[in-house]
Amino acid sequence: MGFFLETLFGGLMVGMLYSLIALGFVLIYKASGVFNFAQGAMVLFAALAMARFAEWYPKWFGFDNLVVANILAFITAMAIMVVVAWLIERLALSKLVNQEHITLLMATLGITYFLDGLGQTLFGNDIYKIDVGMPKDPMILFENVFDGGVLISKEDLIAAGVSALLVVALSIFFQKTATGRALRAVADDHQAAQSIGIPLNRIWVIVWSVAGFAALVAGIIWGSKLGVQFSLSLVALKALPVVILGGLTSVPGAIIGGLLIGVGEKLSEIYLGPMLGGGIEIWFAYVLALGFLLVRPQGLFGEKIIDRV
Template sequence: MGFFIEALIGGLMTGMLYSLVALGFVLIFKASGVFNFAQGAMVLFAALAMARFSEWFPHWGGFDSKLLANVLAFIAAMALMVVVAWLIERLALSKLVNQEGITLLMATLGITYFLDGFGQTLFGSDIYKIDVGLPKDPIFLLESVFEGGVLVNKEDLYAAAIAAALVIGLSMFFQYTSTGRALRAVADDHQAAQSIGIPLNRIWVIVWSVAGFVALVAGIIWGSKLGVQFSLSLVALKALPVVILGGLTSVPGAIIGGLIIGVGEKLAEIYIGSKIGGGIEIWFGYVLVLFVLLVRPQGLFGEKIIDRV
């Protein structure tokens, strides 16, 4: 039983990180109505910026100076992501207002390749480390309940807590702020939102900036775990089934979908993969989503679209 709890906790923490990446997809889709294929590239670009800025800022020795360098690097990386968001809106999205969804989709594909190439040109293509002080030592929990306790990685625990706090904050932002309501209005109908005075350009800059912030946090966490390298952009592929499972327009859906897939793939790998040779974690989420879509095409929490003729 202790081993099952250990696997369950590991799956929940991994699922929360999937949810964090999936939030970037949901934010852009809610504001523009298009699936943002550039989210993975944004995670890589933000992580590269954080890693390189933390190297370039001076360290004067001791914990305080390292903390200061990381704080300055985070602020600089966030400022860079806001500039990227402004340029995306100014040079691409503002020219494509009220265009077909496929046009915006192709625009995000172009942004993906640009950010991948420009990020490596600007910051280099080596493997970089991000050290923000997250403890990496494992700890044992529930030793009085299970023999030997439950082994949990401290870094995963802290990362999951940070991701959960950010998810809760963004959910409240969408529900209880005027900007969040404006974002939902823009997602429903661009032209109607403009007709009642909602500045579409400003809303898109805000939502891409928020998505950039989410990408930066996700990039720091994944970069701390895996190192900052080109393959980091592929983390977004793990979040695709999360978004589809939860529903493209649902922030809570991204959370629940991430937890379901994180736990499901971990348990499937342990209890089924050991019998058939492993590798289930790679495709489990996609197969699960396929079966869910056969029953509920809009996802678990997505809005059902009804066309009246």
């Protein structure tokens, strides 16, 4: 029982990180009606900026304080993501207002490869470290209840807590604020939103900036765990099955979907892996998403679209 709980907790904590990345997909889809394939590249780009500026600032200004370096690097990386959001709106999205969704989708694919190449040009292509002071050593809980206790990673626990707080904050922003309501109006109908005075260009800059902030936090957490490398964008793509499972239009769906996939892939790897030969954790999320596309394409909490003719 102790080992099962250990696996369960590990899956929940990883799932919360998936949910954090998936929020970026959901936010942009709700604001523009397009699936943003660039979210993984945004996670990588933001993490590279954070890692490199945290390394460069002490050299440039001659100090050796890790906390100050991380704060300055975070502010700089966030400013860069806002600039990226403004450039995306100004150079791409503003030219594609009221175009077909497939056109916007192809635009995000172009943005993906551009950010991948730009990140390599500006920050290099080595493996970089992000050290924000999260403890790496595990802790043992419930020693008096289970034989050997339950082993929990302190780093994963803190990361899951930070992710949960950000998820709650973004959910409140999206559901309770005037800007959040404007985002939903833009997603429903670009022309109708413009006709009632909602500035489409400003809304898109805001939502891409918020998605950039979510990408930065996710990049810091994953970069602290795995190191900042170009495979990080592939890790971020694990959020694709999350939004398919939870629903492209649902913030709560992104949370539930992330938790389900995180737990499911951990339990299946441990309990089904020995029988099926291992490697289940790699493909479990995508097979589950395929199953949902076949039986419930709108996801658990997504809106069912009915076209009347």
